[in-house]
Amino acid sequence: MTFWGKLWRAGMYTLIFFSVLLLLGNLWVVQSTEQSIFSNYDQLPNNPVGLVLGTSSRLANGLPNTFFENRMRTAADLFRLGKIGHIIVSGDNRTKFYNEPMEMKRALIKLGVPDSVITLDYAGLRTLDSVIRSKEIFGQDHITIITQPFHSYRAIFISHYFDIKAVALIVRERQQEPSAKGYIREYFARAKAILDLYVLKTAPRHLGEKEPIVI
Numbered sequence: 001m002t003f004w005g006k007l008w009r010a011g012m013y014t015l016i017f018f019s020v021l022l023l024l025g026n027l028w029v030v031q032s033t034e035q036s037i038f039s040n041y042d043q044l045p046n047n048p049v050g051l052v053l054g055t056s057s058r059l060a061n062g063l064p065n066t067f068f069e070n071r072m073r074t075a076a077d078l079f080r081l082g083k084i085g086h087i088i089v090s091g092d093n094r095t096k097f098y099n100e101p102m103e104m105k106r107a108l109i110k111l112g113v114p115d116s117v118i119t120l121d122y123a124g125l126r127t128l129d130s131v132i133r134s135k136e137i138f139g140q141d142h143i144t145i146i147t148q149p150f151h152s153y154r155a156i157f158i159s160h161y162f163d164i165k166a167v168a169l170i171v172r173e174r175q176q177e178p179s180a181k182g183y184i185r186e187y188f189a190r191a192k193a194i195l196d197l198y199v200l201k202t203a204p205r206h207l208g209e210k211e212p213i214v215i
Helices: 003-031 066-080 100-110 127-136 149-161 180-200
Strands: 047-053 084-090 118-121 142-146 165-169
Touching: 003 149, 003 180, 047 066, 047 127, 066 084, 066 100, 066 142, 084 100, 084 127, 100 118, 118 127, 127 149, 127 180, 142 149, 149 165, 149 180
Parallel strands: 047 084, 047 142, 084 118, 142 165
Antiparallel strands: none
16 A cells, blocks of 8 residues: 555544544533433423523624524523522623623513623633633532523533533524534534543633622
8 A cells, every 4th residue: 555545544544533532522411411401491490590601692794693582581581480590691701892791681681680680700701611600700509501402511511520510491492593513513512521621621711709699
């Protein structure tokens, strides 16, 4: 076999090896968390705090982001039903021109959630950061995570690693489904979460002083 033939074969074996690892990693994340994800409001356990993971209120084309709207609506519904008593809105605020937590707070208030039960986490730059900060900064080890179904598995997986008893509610999407690009990105993000937790021991980019939420 020529040098290039050997190189091509080695490349193919490497690709197959990492593809299998990627698949097994995704299966681990999903299967280890699916019992903590509910599709029925009545079956969802009550928790003192709901953690809303950040996303932009607008799409790149300027249209409303229904992922954002669904998260806000779900959080407001859970509060109204007494399933959660307080809400952390955790998102990106790296510049003064982009403020996910404030946008989420405004949306929740419009939906009838009192300002007094909303805590803003401006350092939720990644899912990992938001989850760890819910415990280390805000003192919560029982939370209800509010995000899209395909994202819930990874968020719960990270929570369980840090001994946070987390659950999530799957709500049927309205008007907007994740794109193929979104699913592929989440597929790799689950593998990256395993790498962050078990190999790299990745820490949040920002921690700071504790701000425990007392209910």
